[in-house]
Amino acid sequence: MNSKHRFSLLWVVFIVGLAVLPFVTPGTYVIGVMCFVAFYATLACGMAVLLEQAGIFSLAAPTFFGLGAYVAGILAAREILPPWAGIIFAALVVAAIAYIIGAPLLRLRGYYLACATFGLLFIVEIALAQSGEITGGHDGLMGIPPLSVVGFTLRGDFHYYFVSWVLCLGCLWFFFNMMNSRVGRAIKALHDSEVAASSVAINVPRFKLKVFVLTAVMASFAGSLYCFYLQFTTPSMFGFPLLVELLTMIVIGGATTLYGPVLGSVVLIWLREAIHVYLKGILPKLTAEVDAVFFGVLIVAILIFMPEGLAGGLDRLAHFGRRLLGKSA
Amino acid sequence: MTLLSETVQYAISGITAGSIYAVIGICWSVVYLITKVLNFTTGEFVMLGGMLTWAFHTMGFGLPSSVLFAVACTIAISMLLERLVIRPIRFPTEMTYMMLTIASASVIKGLVLLQWGSESRRIEPFFGSGVIHFFGAGVTPQVLCVVAIMTLITLGLHLFLNHTLFGTALRASAINQTGAKLMGIDIGRFRLFCFGLAGGLGAVTGIVTAPITFTGYEIGLLTGLKGLVAAIAGGWSMTGTVAAALALGLLEGFGAGFVSSGLKDVLALIVMILFLILQTISFPGLRRR
Amino acid sequence: MASQPDSVLLDVQNVSRSFAGIRALNLVSFSVKRKKITAVIGPNGAGKSTLINVITGVYIPDSGGIHFGGSDIAGLPAHIVASKGIARTFQLEELFSSMTVIENAMTGCHGKTGSGMLACGFALPSARREEKRIREEAMECLAMVGLEEKALEPISRLPLGERKLVGIARALSMKPGFLMLDEPAGGLAGHEVERLVKLIHRLIEQGLTILLVEHNMPFVMSLSEKIVVLDAGVKIAEGTPEEVKNDERVIKAYLGQEL
Numbered sequence: 001m002n003s004k005h006r007f008s009l010l011w012v013v014f015i016v017g018l019a020v021l022p023f024v025t026p027g028t029y030v031i032g033v034m035c036f037v038a039f040y041a042t043l044a045c046g047m048a049v050l051l052e053q054a055g056i057f058s059l060a061a062p063t064f065f066g067l068g069a070y071v072a073g074i075l076a077a078r079e080i081l082p083p084w085a086g087i088i089f090a091a092l093v094v095a096a097i098a099y100i101i102g103a104p105l106l107r108l109r110g111y112y113l114a115c116a117t118f119g120l121l122f123i124v125e126i127a128l129a130q131s132g133e134i135t136g137g138h139d140g141l142m143g144i145p146p147l148s149v150v151g152f153t154l155r156g157d158f159h160y161y162f163v164s165w166v167l168c169l170g171c172l173w174f175f176f177n178m179m180n181s182r183v184g185r186a187i188k189a190l191h192d193s194e195v196a197a198s199s200v201a202i203n204v205p206r207f208k209l210k211v212f213v214l215t216a217v218m219a220s221f222a223g224s225l226y227c228f229y230l231q232f233t234t235p236s237m238f239g240f241p242l243l244v245e246l247l248t249m250i251v252i253g254g255a256t257t258l259y260g261p262v263l264g265s266v267v268l269i270w271l272r273e274a275i276h277v278y279l280k281g282i283l284p285k286l287t288a289e290v291d292a293v294f295f296g297v298l299i300v301a302i303l304i305f306m307p308e309g310l311a312g313g314l315d316r317l318a319h320f321g322r323r324l325l326g327k328s329a
Numbered sequence: 330m331t332l333l334s335e336t337v338q339y340a341i342s343g344i345t346a347g348s349i350y351a352v353i354g355i356c357w358s359v360v361y362l363i364t365k366v367l368n369f370t371t372g373e374f375v376m377l378g379g380m381l382t383w384a385f386h387t388m389g390f391g392l393p394s395s396v397l398f399a400v401a402c403t404i405a406i407s408m409l410l411e412r413l414v415i416r417p418i419r420f421p422t423e424m425t426y427m428m429l430t431i432a433s434a435s436v437i438k439g440l441v442l443l444q445w446g447s448e449s450r451r452i453e454p455f456f457g458s459g460v461i462h463f464f465g466a467g468v469t470p471q472v473l474c475v476v477a478i479m480t481l482i483t484l485g486l487h488l489f490l491n492h493t494l495f496g497t498a499l500r501a502s503a504i505n506q507t508g509a510k511l512m513g514i515d516i517g518r519f520r521l522f523c524f525g526l527a528g529g530l531g532a533v534t535g536i537v538t539a540p541i542t543f544t545g546y547e548i549g550l551l552t553g554l555k556g557l558v559a560a561i562a563g564g565w566s567m568t569g570t571v572a573a574a575l576a577l578g579l580l581e582g583f584g585a586g587f588v589s590s591g592l593k594d595v596l597a598l599i600v601m602i603l604f605l606i607l608q609t610i611s612f613p614g615l616r617r618r
Numbered sequence: 619m620a621s622q623p624d625s626v627l628l629d630v631q632n633v634s635r636s637f638a639g640i641r642a643l644n645l646v647s648f649s650v651k652r653k654k655i656t657a658v659i660g661p662n663g664a665g666k667s668t669l670i671n672v673i674t675g676v677y678i679p680d681s682g683g684i685h686f687g688g689s690d691i692a693g694l695p696a697h698i699v700a701s702k703g704i705a706r707t708f709q710l711e712e713l714f715s716s717m718t719v720i721e722n723a724m725t726g727c728h729g730k731t732g733s734g735m736l737a738c739g740f741a742l743p744s745a746r747r748e749e750k751r752i753r754e755e756a757m758e759c760l761a762m763v764g765l766e767e768k769a770l771e772p773i774s775r776l777p778l779g780e781r782k783l784v785g786i787a788r789a790l791s792m793k794p795g796f797l798m799l800d801e802p803a804g805g806l807a808g809h810e811v812e813r814l815v816k817l818i819h820r821l822i823e824q825g826l827t828i829l830l831v832e833h834n835m836p837f838v839m840s841l842s843e844k845i846v847v848l849d850a851g852v853k854i855a856e857g858t859p860e861e862v863k864n865d866e867r868v869i870k871a872y873l874g875q876e877l
Contacts, residue, residue: 057424105602107609110423111367115557116605119598122551130591174739181738181749185725189714195676196712198696199705200792201729210735240550244435247428283443289546293439299432303425304417 010259018165022158032157035229037269038164042171042222044249044261046215049175052255053184054211055191057110060101060117061246063124064216066238067094068223070128070135073144073233083147087224091217098216099209106208121243128235140234147228160229167225168262171218175258187211241288248295251302254309263310268295334465339586340579345472345541347578348479352534353556354563354570355486356527362503362565363516363523366415367423369430370407372553373437374531377403379544380441382536383450392455400532406437407528411521434550441546454540475537482530483571490567499523551594558601627652627796627827628673633682633692635672642668644851645682650796650829655822657830657838660848661871666831667709669848670798674706675699686796701729705794707785709801713773720769722784723756726791759791763817779810786817796827803834811837839863847871 022031047061071090075081081089105116128135135141147154147163154160178184189197190204198204227233245268253264275294276286283290306313353371360368381399386392414429456470490496502509502519510516535544542548559577563569577597585593628650635643642665650656658666671677673684675696684692691699705726714722731752733745760766763783768776776784782802789797799818803811811834818828818841832838838845838859845862847855849871855862862868 051424057427104606104609108605111427112561112605112608114423114427115367115561116602119554119558119601122554123595123598123602126592126595130595177741178735178739181741181745182724182728182731182733182752183735183738185714185717185721186728188716189725189728192714192716193712195696196708196714197725198676199674199700199708199712200726200788201697201700202725203695203697214735214739240435244431247431251428285442285447287442289435289439289442291439292435293443296432296434296436296439299428300414300436303429304414304419307418307420307425 014259015169022161028157031161033269033273035157035160035164037265038161038168039222039226039229040245040249040269041262041265042164042168043219044246044253044265045168045172045175045258046218047246048250048253048255048258048261049179049187050211050215051250053179053191054187054208056106056208056212057114058117058212059114059243060098060120061215061219062238062242063117063121064094064098064219065223065226065242066124066128066233066235067097068220069227069233069238070141070223071220072224073141073227074134076145076228077141077143079145083145083228084149087147087221090224091220094220095213095217098213102209102212102216106205106212118243121239125235125239128238135235138235140232141227142232144227144231144233146231147225154228160225164222164225164229167221171221172258172262179258183207183210236288241292244292244295244299245288248299250309251299252310254311254313256308257311257315260309260311267310271298331465335586337464338466339582341466341468341472341582342585343579343582344575345475345578346581347575348476348483349534349538349552349574350555350559350577351571351574352479352482352530353553354559354574355483355556355567356531357553357557357560358563358565358567358570360523360527361560363499364411364415364520365423366426366430367557368524368527369427369550369553370410370434370437371527371531371556372549372551373434374403374407374528374549375535375538375552376441376544376546376549377406377437378532378535379452379539379548380445380450380535380546381532382539383452383544384445386452392453396536399536400529403532404525404528407524407531408521411524415524416517416520434553438546438549445546447546449543449545450539451543452536452539455537469541471537471540475541478533478537482533483567487567554601555594555597558597558604561601562604625651627687628829629683629685630669630673631683631685633669633672633679633684635668635677635679641851643672643679646848646851646853647682648846648853648856650827651844652827653822653825654844655818655828655830655842657832657842657845658848659832659835659838659845662833663850664848665851666848667800668851670706670800670829670831673699673798674704697729700792703792703795704798705789705792705796706798707782707789707800707802709804711781711785713781713784713788715773717773718769719765719771719773719776719784719787720753720756720760722773723759723787723791724752726759726788727752727755729792755793756787756791759787762790762820763787764813779806782806782814783817790821794826796829797821798829798831800831801833802830803832803837815841 021034025031043061043065050056050058068090071093072083072086075086075089076083101120105113108116129138154163186197186202186207189200189202190207194204249264249268250261251264252267253260253262255261271294272291275291280286302309353375356371356374357368360366378399381402382395385395385398390398410433414433415426418425418429454469454471455474458469460467460469490500498509498514499519502514502516506516555577559570559574562573562577563571577600580600581593581596584596626649630649631647632645633643633647634641634645646669658669660666668677672679675691675694675698678693682692683690686702686704691702714725717725731748733748737745757766757769760769763786765780765783765787768780773781773784786799786802802814806814815837822828830838830842842859845857845859846853847862847868854867854871855865
């Protein structure tokens with residue numbers, strides 16, 4: 001009970017901070033960057049739940065993010081469906097794809113599952129780039145209209161700031177509830193011991209597939225919103241560099257807690273901004289691949305020196321602090 | 330071109346690609362079997378070999394010395410990777426190993442991009458640019474050279490692993506690390522050696538293929554992945570890897586020729602995924618364990 | 619099966635299972651009566667754990683039949699077997715090490731509950747009510763094994779004896795009709811074994827049927843009403859403790875060991 005209280009207090013502070021942020025920062029720069037944080041945090045959380053809680057070694061998060069963006073984007077740009085319907089349709093398509101791919105793939109273990117999903121990442125990226133007539137090819141998909149829902153059109157960073165954070169916090173809330181319920185326990189159980197999980201009537205393959213499809217759908221929602229926010233997408237946005245970024249967020253934040261990946265994405269996105277602002281003069285180009293140099297070094301350094309990540313470190317610090325307080329009281 | 334000459338042409342390019350994948354696949358499995366690290370920098374070593382040779386060559390060194398420098402540098406980088414990145418890890422799991430090598434791969438790739446830009450680079454062919462014709466298909470000496478060198482490497486490794494004391498000890502520690510340790514084998518040295526070997530072989534592969542296929546900062550991952558496909562499909566054994574690599578190369582050669590060259594890379598990855606799925610399908614009575 | 623007397627809960631008929639050509643179980647047959655303690659004993663490698671794994675669906679028998687409460691369960695997947703009311707513990711604990719004691723017990727309630735992923739994620743009232751019920755039931759099971767005070771401890775902080783009890787509590791929270799204990803006394807100190815004996819008697823009084831797989835002879839002899847002896851995958855004797863103790867083949871199999 002006590003730990004639950006502490007949890008809600010931290011979140012209240014965080015949410016209040018998010019809510020006042022647009023009113024205390026000048027211009028839209030900070031808010032624009034925080035939009036990216038929200039999209040990435042949603043994605044990183046889903047991936048962390050898969051990797052750490054369920055022990056499903058899947059690297060397919062960027063793929064589902066990209067598919068969500070492209071399906072919704074294409075439908076809206078070609079005026080086949082209104083944007084909001086496109087988002088829902090994209091989620092359904094991604095759920096179906098995740099289900100069809102996941103059913104056979106999730107029987108793979110460890111490295112093999114990672115290899116298969118890593119392959120998937122490249123397959124989708126190349127396929128998107130090659131089918132130019134539908135997707136716009138290498139140059140990207142243009143002409144995506146802004147998102148409008150019942151006559152209200154979302155425009156600018158300010159609107160997307162709220163929508164993206166509502167999505168992100170919604171997903172976190174969902175994960176938090178789920179991980180503290182019978183479904184979450186089943187997921188943790190199948191990671192700890194599959195044979196024991198099935199001995200208490202947990203259908204292991206089914207729960208693996210469920211959580212895989214769930215995170216895919218969340219990634220799809222984030223991707224669809226992302227494409228309406230940017231109003232254009234290219235295949236390379238959903239490739240290897242994004243995977244490295246996601247891994248960095250998870251490693252920075254630590255995947256054992258739900259807030260770890262959120263913390264990780266805040267740190268990573270702002271680090272990226274700092275690199276872009278301060279190193280503009282020194283570095284000749286600033287592509288995602290150049291950013292990945294910094295992130296790669298960060299991953300290695302953290303895994304060597306701080307394997308539990310920031311969240312793990314903070315937890316230990318808090319534990320230490322409580323013990324100090326407890327002693328003095 | 331007649332159908333025959335086309336077929337011959339595609340077969341040649343398939344065998345060339347296959348021989349390359351075979352050596353890269355062996356790089357993966359040498360490291361994987363000894364260290365249990367799935368080394369995603371393997372492809373970057375291939376890229377480094379080509380790019381470093383090009384860089385030394387444009388700096389004014391002769392081709393032979395550039396090649397030597399490039400191979401030496403790649404081996405050094407590979408060994409440093411093992412010492413500085415892989416070894417210090419306190420809680421080694423498959424996941425951390427994979428994150429580490431993926432991170433290292435992106436660092437190498439990004440640094441090469443920063444240093445030498447994103448243009449494709451080409452090394453001049455080692456033996457001139459004439460074309461030998463047979464059955465209406467053309468073969469450059471460089472292609473023959475690639476196939477020959479790759480075959481030599483494979484045979485040499487085979488002899489080394491099966492007919493030298495060091496090679497036998499290496500194979501033994503791949504099968505049973507504890508047993509090997511008890512026999513007084515220094516596993517740490519082996520791990521270093523395997524990374525060095527993978528780096529060197531990768532670099533050589535990258536160098537000999539650079540005159541045919543061009544090289545550039547971004548070729549590493551996909552080239553490496555195809556080697557991984559061969560290694561997985563070949564069951565991590567040397568013969569298996571070579572067979573799988575040749576099959577994959579031919580499939581790609583004909584796929585690119587008769588179907589579409591754009592989707593050639595996807596083909597290999599789809600083969601990998603299908604193969605992995607096939608492995609999980611077991612037969613009645615063997616359903617679990 | 620109508621031909622069987624009502625008192626038989628589990629009926630194992632001519633079950634065989636091989637691993638890589640080695641027959642771990644060879645035409646083993648026996649039955650377990652309701653509300654009784656049946657024990658399976660045998661020297662190391664006799665096939666005791668394989669037997670449990672075949673009954674619970676971890677392994678599929680090569681041949682033979684397994685009937686539980688009249689229905690055929692041979693070859694069914696483990697989670698289906700579990701949902702029919704067969705609970706088990708493991709020789710090597712196999713607890714959920716990332717969870718607390720009570721969460722382990724709560725996971726045992728999985729099969730008897732039905733809230734879906736969406737209901738749980740959106741914290742619907744039905745899911746919350748169910749969660750509360752699960753927590754109460756799990757607490758009852760912990761109280762039964764005497765661990766209610768350690769409910770919030772992580773598994774890693776418990777000593778071996780208590781970890782074994784958590785395994786039993788997890789199995790009990792499935793509300794099973796049939797409980798299989800795989801070496802429950804292994805590695806326990808004397809007073810812990812006494813506690814375990816009391817617990818098992820209490821469970822039988824409550825109407826549970828128990829199959830005990832053990833190594834600890836005095837423990838088995840004092841508890842069981844029927845003993846099945848396995849050696850090298852073959853059943854060599856079956857009967858009351860007295861009968862088994864005086865069986866020549868059993869004495870031979872256990873040559874040099876105190877019975």
